[in-house]
Amino acid sequence: MFGRLNLDAFKHESSQNIAVIGMVLGGIAIIGILFYLKRWKWLWNEWLTTVDPKRIGVMYIIVALLMFFKGFADALMMRLQQALSVGDAHGFISPGHFQEVFSAHGTTMIFFAGMGIVFGLLNLIVPLQIGARDVAYPFLNALGFWLFASGAVLGLVSLAIGKFSTAGWLAYPPLSGIEYSPDEGVDYWIWLVQIAGVGSTISGINFLVTILKMRCPGMTLMKMPIFVWSALCAMVLVIFAFPILTATLYMLALDRYLGMHFFTAGFGGNPMMYINLIWAWGHPEVYILILPAFGIFSEVVPTFSEKRLFGYVSMVWALIIITILSFIVWLHHFFTMGASPNVNAFFGVMTMLIAIPTGVKIFNWLFTKFQGHVHFTSPMLWFFAFVLNFSVGGMTGILLSSPPVDYQVHNSLFLIAHFHGMVIGGFLFGFFSGFTYWFPKITGFFLSENLNRYAFWCWFTGFLLAFMPLYMLGFMGATRRLDHYEASTGWHPLFLTVGLGAAIILCGVCIQIYGLFMSIKDRKNNLDLTGDPWNGRTLEWSIPSPPPIYNFAITPTVDQLDPLWAIKRGLAPKPEKDYEDIHLPKNTPMGLCIGMLSLIFGFAMTWYIIWLAIISFTAIIVCLIIRLSGEDEHDVITAAQVKEMEAARLRSQTT
Amino acid sequence: MKPLIVHHTPDPYADTHSPDTHQDTFSKTVLGFWMYLMTDCILFAALFTTYAVLHNNTFGGPSSRELFSLSTSFTETMILLFSSVTCGLGMLSALRNDKNRVVAWFSVAFLLGASFVAIELNEFTHLVHEGNSWRRSAFLSSFFTLVGTHGLHVSIGLLWMFVMMIQVYLLGVTAITFRRLAVFSMFWHFLDLVWIFIFTFVYLMGVI
Amino acid sequence: MSDDLSLKEIQKEWHGTMKAYVIGFVVSILLTAASFFLVITRVLSGRALVFTIIGLALVQAIVQLLFFLHVGQEAKPRWETVVFYFMVMVLLIIAIGSLWIMIDLNAHD
Numbered sequence: 001m002f003g004r005l006n007l008d009a010f011k012h013e014s015s016q017n018i019a020v021i022g023m024v025l026g027g028i029a030i031i032g033i034l035f036y037l038k039r040w041k042w043l044w045n046e047w048l049t050t051v052d053p054k055r056i057g058v059m060y061i062i063v064a065l066l067m068f069f070k071g072f073a074d075a076l077m078m079r080l081q082q083a084l085s086v087g088d089a090h091g092f093i094s095p096g097h098f099q100e101v102f103s104a105h106g107t108t109m110i111f112f113a114g115m116g117i118v119f120g121l122l123n124l125i126v127p128l129q130i131g132a133r134d135v136a137y138p139f140l141n142a143l144g145f146w147l148f149a150s151g152a153v154l155g156l157v158s159l160a161i162g163k164f165s166t167a168g169w170l171a172y173p174p175l176s177g178i179e180y181s182p183d184e185g186v187d188y189w190i191w192l193v194q195i196a197g198v199g200s201t202i203s204g205i206n207f208l209v210t211i212l213k214m215r216c217p218g219m220t221l222m223k224m225p226i227f228v229w230s231a232l233c234a235m236v237l238v239i240f241a242f243p244i245l246t247a248t249l250y251m252l253a254l255d256r257y258l259g260m261h262f263f264t265a266g267f268g269g270n271p272m273m274y275i276n277l278i279w280a281w282g283h284p285e286v287y288i289l290i291l292p293a294f295g296i297f298s299e300v301v302p303t304f305s306e307k308r309l310f311g312y313v314s315m316v317w318a319l320i321i322i323t324i325l326s327f328i329v330w331l332h333h334f335f336t337m338g339a340s341p342n343v344n345a346f347f348g349v350m351t352m353l354i355a356i357p358t359g360v361k362i363f364n365w366l367f368t369k370f371q372g373h374v375h376f377t378s379p380m381l382w383f384f385a386f387v388l389n390f391s392v393g394g395m396t397g398i399l400l401s402s403p404p405v406d407y408q409v410h411n412s413l414f415l416i417a418h419f420h421g422m423v424i425g426g427f428l429f430g431f432f433s434g435f436t437y438w439f440p441k442i443t444g445f446f447l448s449e450n451l452n453r454y455a456f457w458c459w460f461t462g463f464l465l466a467f468m469p470l471y472m473l474g475f476m477g478a479t480r481r482l483d484h485y486e487a488s489t490g491w492h493p494l495f496l497t498v499g500l501g502a503a504i505i506l507c508g509v510c511i512q513i514y515g516l517f518m519s520i521k522d523r524k525n526n527l528d529l530t531g532d533p534w535n536g537r538t539l540e541w542s543i544p545s546p547p548p549i550y551n552f553a554i555t556p557t558v559d560q561l562d563p564l565w566a567i568k569r570g571l572a573p574k575p576e577k578d579y580e581d582i583h584l585p586k587n588t589p590m591g592l593c594i595g596m597l598s599l600i601f602g603f604a605m606t607w608y609i610i611w612l613a614i615i616s617f618t619a620i621i622v623c624l625i626i627r628l629s630g631e632d633e634h635d636v637i638t639a640a641q642v643k644e645m646e647a648a649r650l651r652s653q654t655t
Numbered sequence: 656m657k658p659l660i661v662h663h664t665p666d667p668y669a670d671t672h673s674p675d676t677h678q679d680t681f682s683k684t685v686l687g688f689w690m691y692l693m694t695d696c697i698l699f700a701a702l703f704t705t706y707a708v709l710h711n712n713t714f715g716g717p718s719s720r721e722l723f724s725l726s727t728s729f730t731e732t733m734i735l736l737f738s739s740v741t742c743g744l745g746m747l748s749a750l751r752n753d754k755n756r757v758v759a760w761f762s763v764a765f766l767l768g769a770s771f772v773a774i775e776l777n778e779f780t781h782l783v784h785e786g787n788s789w790r791r792s793a794f795l796s797s798f799f800t801l802v803g804t805h806g807l808h809v810s811i812g813l814l815w816m817f818v819m820m821i822q823v824y825l826l827g828v829t830a831i832t833f834r835r836l837a838v839f840s841m842f843w844h845f846l847d848l849v850w851i852f853i854f855t856f857v858y859l860m861g862v863i
Numbered sequence: 864m865s866d867d868l869s870l871k872e873i874q875k876e877w878h879g880t881m882k883a884y885v886i887g888f889v890v891s892i893l894l895t896a897a898s899f900f901l902v903i904t905r906v907l908s909g910r911a912l913v914f915t916i917i918g919l920a921l922v923q924a925i926v927q928l929l930f931f932l933h934v935g936q937e938a939k940p941r942w943e944t945v946v947f948y949f950m951v952m953v954l955l956i957i958a959i960g961s962l963w964i965m966i967d968l969n970a971h972d
Contacts, residue, residue, distance in 0.1 A: 136683050136687060137683075137687060140687075201694055205687050205690045205691060205694070206687070208690065209683060209686055209687045209690065212675070212686070213675050213677070213678055213682070213683055213686065214675075214678060215675070239690060239693065239694055240693075240694070240697055242694070243694045243695070243697035243698040243701065244697060244698075244701050246698055247697075247698045247701035247702055247705075248701065250800075250804075251702075251705065251800065254789075254796070254800060255796075258789060258790070259789070259790040260789050260790065260796035260799075260800065261712075261714075261790070261792060261793040261795075261796045262705065262709070262793060262796055262797065262800075264793075266714075267712075267714045267790075267791075267792055267793060268709065268712025268713065268714040268792045268793030268794060269709075269712070269793045269796075270708060270709060270712070270793065273705055273708050273709070277701055277704075277705070621814075625818055628835075629818065629822060631831065632680065632831065
């Protein structure tokens with residue numbers, strides 16, 4: 001009746017029990033607040049059934065941030081364990097639990113914090129920057145979000161019920177096969193990644209078509225903001241890389257569930273084929289994360305330098321070349337796994353080549369600032385930290401791209417330091433910069449700039465303390481994923497330093513959370529009344545903060561880059577002055593419905609509750625057929641209503 | 656306010672018309688579905704490549720030379736090809752707003768597609784009963800998965816086709832049903848395209 | 864949408880013709896029959912046979928892409944075609960790259 005699920009699945013170590021109780025209490029608190037404030041109808045109408053990308057973007061960011069905190073908690077546990085577990089001491093987590101923690105950390109951060117932030121920002125900003133009112137497929141956009149959320153919830157469920165995978169964030173076989181990981185952990189991992197992955201693929205198609213087909217009049221490709229270009233390239237990567245992930249996890253699942261032999265150690269299976277395929281996806285994936293971060297800096301740096309972005313054309317070409325090259329480097333993730341020198345050399349050289357267009361971008365940002373009027377706002381501070389940390393991390397990447405060097409440090413803490421320089425120094429700092437920059441646009445009020453700065457300094461110093469010693473440890477032979485080491489290694493002081501760095505980052509995170517809550521509480525005193533607080537260049541700053549539901553009352557017409565600066569100087573084509581009826585797609589509960597059914601399906605498959613899996617899967621098919629057989633329904637905002645909404649907005653601005 | 660440092664000059668050749676003249680629902684749907692088909696190509700490419708890597712790993716069991724029947728695969732190929740063409744003829748009827756002909760042609764395509772799935776299931780059942788299931792070796796795992804995934808796509812296509820026939824029967828040929836038929840026919844032709852590579856690389860190469 | 868296309872207009876966007884389907888159908892049958900014929904009768908053998916049937920498959924694929932899937936016939940900008948070529952590029956990279964790597968690994972056991 002319950003498949004393999006039994007009461008043992010609810011028993012955990014005490015540290016995990018605390019987390020689970022906290023999670024459950026938090027959920028109850030939120031439900032309680034909703035009842036108290038009588039906000040269920042509001043939640044349903046405004047958020048759960050929405051197809052408005054502005055709302056969907058906010059939901060993505062909220063889920064991504066929640067998952068980021070979970071992943072960060074995993075990181076803190078690892079740092080604490082490694083600071084404590086030396087010689088005769090054994091820390092506070094068992095080895096088995098530690099394996100679950102590092103597996104969950106990577107999985108959560110890449111698939112949920114990372115991809116959630118990417119799609120969140122794309123939802124919020126891309127339609128605005130291309131002068132569009134909506135995305136190409138509003139329902140599929142919502143569906144993509146709910147599949148993503150479903151995967152995230154399945155990850156949280158795995159914390160409370162049963163064990164998670166102990167096979168790392170990529171679940172290499174044979175360890176991840178049924179013989180060596182017979183319990184539910186790897187199954188949880190497979191289903192939450194697959195469900196979220198389908199969501200990502202759908203969203204990738206949605207945004208690529210949006211960018212290609214829904215730009216406003218006059219906005220040719222070479223007049224798009226670089227953030228949109230970076231989104232376009234990232235979506236190309238999503239579309240062509242995620243199917244490889246889907247296929248590979250499909251085959252791993254077939255091995256586990258139906259006794260197949262793709263990646264088993266016997267019967268002719270070949271585990272290296274998994275590693276080959278998973279990294280053929282995995283390398284483009286990291287570029288999916290970093291390209292939008294590059295795009296964010298291409299928006300922030302010119303605005304806060306009061307100067308046009310240097311080298312627009314070379315920026316575009318750099319993005320395109322990085323996109324193509326990112327498909328030809330994947331073997332560098334497994335140089336040490338037996339390929340001959342020729343093969344290693346080819347992929348090593350290809351990897352080194354990617355540094356060139358990346359360097360072009362960094363120099364272009366720096367040249368943008370040269371002779372500009374630079375404002376040292378917190379988004380700019382994040383940029384400076386990025387230049388330092390991402391460049392250092394990037395240079396260690398060049399070191400790693402040489403196979404002989406990689407043989408020394410592969411899977412050591414040197415590698416960990418390198419890629420965290422990329423994802424934290426590059427991706428996360430980019431996100432923090434963009435989050436602060438665009439927060440007033442989306443919400444209509446400002447974050448506290450002072451608190452932003454304190455948080456920044458905590459993150460910056462914390463990051464350096466937490467990750468620079470890892471380079472040293474890696475050189476000294478410290479392997480990754482260690483839950484214990486000997487005192488004679490002499491590594492303990494460095495692990496203490498690293499732990500201190502993590503604690504300082506924790507301070508930064510706490511300041512950010514506090515700052516967010518205080519800003520929301522205090523919002524009436526911090527309103528963005530003009531819609532353009534930074535003297536922006538691009539179209540999103542030409543509409544109110546927060547934007548009206550239809551984004552643009554009149555679709556803009558552009559004829560050059562940085563169209564808003566042109567408008568401000570009186571150098572732009574005059575837009576049409578007549579309001580027209582605006583059609584917007586109707587809300588629908590189907591996205592939420594299919595998302596929840598997917599969650600049930602993933603859980604049922606994990607625990608071999610076959611009857612539930614069949615029912616939920618059939619229900620998903622039925623929902624899809626119903627939804628895709630319906631009429632194209634729209635709400636209409638008449639021209640008169642638009643005129644009135646615009647007039648009301650002007651009135652409230654001048655009072 | 657401090658003056659901006661950069662000077663802007665409007666592009667005299669700028670085209671202020673919509674950069675894409677085809678922003679209607681039909682064009683957007685076709686392009687989006689095409690992109691989905693491209694992702695499916697990559698998915699099949701991963702399965703094909705895995706088959707290529709594993710097809711000799713028979714683990715002492717039978718190889719493709721012992722197991723594959725050219726007459727079966729030829730029959731399947733012809734059936735699928737006919738199904739693809741009758742689907743096309745159905746689309747031509749939709750161009751003429753002839754809803755009855757549309758349902759008729761698609762019914763033929765449906766029967767042919769269902770026959771294809773039946774023959775394939777028969778082939779698989781036969782192999783399993785002989786003891787040559789997907790558990791026997793990596794070769795058999797990759798064979799069953801590659802061919803079976805294509806068969807699964809065909810089965811989903813049959814369900815979709817069935818729903819479409821009902822829609823056209825009830826609603827006639829409208830802008831909406833024509834759009835959906837067009838997208839379905841892309842899917843159905845795509846499956847025949849993938850099959851070309853299956854009968855070539857799996858069945859024909861398998862007996863050489 | 865108020866400015867969305869009517870049935871007549873979208874029917875003009877769709878590119879199938881009887882001629883295209885007949886040509887595609889007949890050529891596909893011929894190419895398929897040829898492939899099976901060559902393998903059954905072993906008129907060619909070894910590498911020649913392999914390359915020939917791969918060639919026949921590629922030709923048939925192109926025929927079906929042109930005559931059934933109407934690749935290249937869409938309105939400008941031809942995004943479907945651009946995306947198609949990009950897919951082919953990625954596909955070849957993944958397939959050839961993976962085969963190169965895996966054959967190399969197997970040789971070094």
